[in-house]
Amino acid sequence: MAGPHEVLGMSRVLGIGTTEFLALYTDNGGTTLRSEADGPCVFLTASGCRVHPRRPLVCRLYPLGRMTDETGVERFGVFPAQPDCEAEAGHEGTVSSFLESQGVAPYLEWSRRYGELYRRMMGLLDRLDIQGKVDAGEGGGAAEAAPAGPGSAGSGQEPDRASHRAPDREPISSWQDIDASLAEYCAAEGSTPPREIDEAIALHLRAIEEWLDGLELQLGEVPNNPEGAREP
Amino acid sequence: MGKQEDPKTVSRRDILKLAGTAAAFCTSFGFLHGSQVGGIVQDKHLQMKWAQAEIKWYKGSELLYSAPFPVKVLKHLQSNETATVEIKLFRAGQLLRNLGTIEAKH
Numbered sequence: 468m469a470g471p472h473e474v475l476g477m478s479r480v481l482g483i484g485t486t487e488f489l490a491l492y493t494d495n496g497g498t499t500l501r502s503e504a505d506g507p508c509v510f511l512t513a514s515g516c517r518v519h520p521r522r523p524l525v526c527r528l529y530p531l532g533r534m535t536d537e538t539g540v541e542r543f544g545v546f547p548a549q550p551d552c553e554a555e556a557g558h559e560g561t562v563s564s565f566l567e568s569q570g571v572a573p574y575l576e577w578s579r580r581y582g583e584l585y586r587r588m589m590g591l592l593d594r595l596d597i598q599g600k601v602d603a604g605e606g607g608g609a610a611e612a613a614p615a616g617p618g619s620a621g622s623g624q625e626p627d628r629a630s631h632r633a634p635d636r637e638p639i640s641s642w643q644d645i646d647a648s649l650a651e652y653c654a655a656e657g658s659t660p661p662r663e664i665d666e667a668i669a670l671h672l673r674a675i676e677e678w679l680d681g682l683e684l685q686l687g688e689v690p691n692n693p694e695g696a697r698e699p
Numbered sequence: 700m701g702k703q704e705d706p707k708t709v710s711r712r713d714i715l716k717l718a719g720t721a722a723a724f725c726t727s728f729g730f731l732h733g734s735q736v737g738g739i740v741q742d743k744h745l746q747m748k749w750a751q752a753e754i755k756w757y758k759g760s761e762l763l764y765s766a767p768f769p770v771k772v773l774k775h776l777q778s779n780e781t782a783t784v785e786i787k788l789f790r791a792g793q794l795l796r797n798l799g800t801i802e803a804k805h
Binding site: 468469470471495496497498499505506547578581582584585588589591592595638639640641642643675682685686 | 708709713714716717718719720721722723724725726727728729730747780
């Protein structure tokens with residue numbers, strides 16, 4: 468699994484943009500990291516992980532797995548040891564000391580923030596009467612499955628991405644591509660996309676919030692985040 | 700009969716983008732919603748190990764025939780490290796001999 472913020476971090480380690488990273492190193496619509504034909508992660512080399520400084524949360528947690536329920540209660544489990552894994556696993560220490568040693572705190576916080584947005588999206592989809600509130604006059608069908616540009620509800624043009632990519636290598640949503648999303652968002656704002664990873668992630672979260680605000684306004688709802696709302 | 704007020708609308712494009720983004724976040728973060736229940740974590744190593752398993756028949760050193768494992772057998776071996784499968788030779792419905800046991804961990 469690879470969230471947009473994790474794609475951004477890994478792409479910076481490799482010195483490439485997120486658009487290129489998604490095309491080269493992800494599968495399943497940009498949601499999972501690609502594996503070699505014989506199994507291992509595409510970033511695993513004889514000398515270790517190529518993106519280790521910005522490795523994703525799931526790699527930082529291994530051999531632990533983390534689950535949270537709807538009330539936020541957190542549980543951890545242990546994956547069975549992989550025969551080929553050369554990592555030394557001990558039984559001393561605590562889960563919290565292990566998490567601290569792996570630097571997971573910011574990743575958990577970003578995951579929580581993206582989770583809030585996910586719940587807003589699902590809430591919107593639940594509230595939408597697909598038959599009654601979709602503007603059928605705007606056309607339809609598969610052509611519109613190509614994601615609209617980020618930021619402006621319904622008006623964006625998708626950046627001209629590599630059209631030769633296989634369908635499962637095309638991100639499901641344009642929001643997964645932070646560089647492209649922020650380039651378009653900042654162009655509309657007349658600003659420059661931030662270079663720092665943390666700032667870029669924070670702006671990415673804000674841009675998605677504003678997009679959701681715009682959709683809620685279109686539905687005649689009070690935006691969940693009225694402070695950041697923009698007219699659609 | 701009075702004219703009904705036009706309902707507020709959201710474009711089909713935005714609906715698709717909304718659904719696509721929710722699906723992407725669901726997959727890339729492992730988020731679930733409502734009454735959805737998470738699946739059992741699959742052991743990817745075990746899946747890869749058995750993905751191309753075959754049974755081969757030889758006449759001396761000459762390969763006569765090979766066949767991939769049936770999907771049901773494969774899924775069982777890929778399910779967990781303790782899974783086992785016995786292969787038995789039958790003729791006219793009668794067991795001739797047990798050819799051995801395959802263990803998922805091997």
